[in-house]
Amino acid sequence: MWSDFIDDRSQLIERRDYHKMSTKTSDIKTFSEFVAGVKDLLEHSATEKGYNNTGVDGMNEMYQFVQNLSHNDNHAIGEILYKCVRFTNKNDKKDLVKIAAWAYLIWKFGI
Numbered sequence: 001m002w003s004d005f006i007d008d009r010s011q012l013i014e015r016r017d018y019h020k021m022s023t024k025t026s027d028i029k030t031f032s033e034f035v036a037g038v039k040d041l042l043e044h045s046a047t048e049k050g051y052n053n054t055g056v057d058g059m060n061e062m063y064q065f066v067q068n069l070s071h072n073d074n075h076a077i078g079e080i081l082y083k084c085v086r087f088t089n090k091n092d093k094k095d096l097v098k099i100a101a102w103a104y105l106i107w108k109f110g111i
Helices: 008-012 031-049 061-070 074-090 094-109
Strands: none
């Protein structure tokens, strides 16, 4: 049951007042920007690290190599969980983009 994982501290998390947040044009984020960030991770960053050189829609050699070793998608799922925890601690929006990139890889290559 989920209630077994909730501690007293989780009850103290403040809710954001979205109605008080800035709505300046420079502060508004778009879906296109988010998707562009995911695409950049899957294409450019992956190529720079040597994970994949076939583009976002090509075969991801590193992902498939790790998947073949483990016969599952647990590495990617672990990366998503790690990024979720790190996001809750550091509130770095780059982690959300990384979560989406890992989710895409599971969606595309998942067993």
